Amino acid sequence: MADQQPGHPRKVRTSVKGPLMFSAFWAVVAFLAVVIFASGGSARAPRFDLAFTAAGIAFIVTLVIAAMLSMSHKENAEHLGKGSGVNLSSAPKPSHGFGGPGPQGPASAPDDQENPGDR
Numbered sequence: 001m002a003d004q005q006p007g008h009p010r011k012v013r014t015s016v017k018g019p020l021m022f023s024a025f026w027a028v029v030a031f032l033a034v035v036i037f038a039s040g041g042s043a044r045a046p047r048f049d050l051a052f053t054a055a056g057i058a059f060i061v062t063l064v065i066a067a068m069l070s071m072s073h074k075e076n077a078e079h080l081g082k083g084s085g086v087n088l089s090s091a092p093k094p095s096h097g098f099g100g101p102g103p104q105g106p107a108s109a110p111d112d113q114e115n116p117g118d119r
Contacts, residue, residue: 023059026117030058 035051 023063026062027055027059031055
């Protein structure tokens with residue numbers, strides 16, 4: 001949290017509002033799913049006790065997961081985005097040994113000259 005300045009709003013990653021809203025959304029989804037499916041039909045009363053339990057569990061689990069993910073976030077070092085990496089371009093480069101002009105040295109010997117060691 002050292003990168004926060006007083007008087008400025010917090011970043012999304014360090015704000016508390018995002019993970020709370022995310023967890024509340026999944027708690028509501030779990031509540032509705034359990035209230036609909038746990039009753040066992042329209043002839044029976046809805047099971048609000050199970051729905052509130054499922055909503056609480058969903059809220060706590062998603063909040064813990066969001067907190068752990070936000071704590072494990074680390075910005076990349078500045079030098080990683082600069083320089084010449086191997087995979088910056090897919091264009092063939094002569095320095096890689098393919099796609100460039102052939103060897104610049106002397107021409108190779110013709111095939112009709114035999115090596116004396118082959119006889």
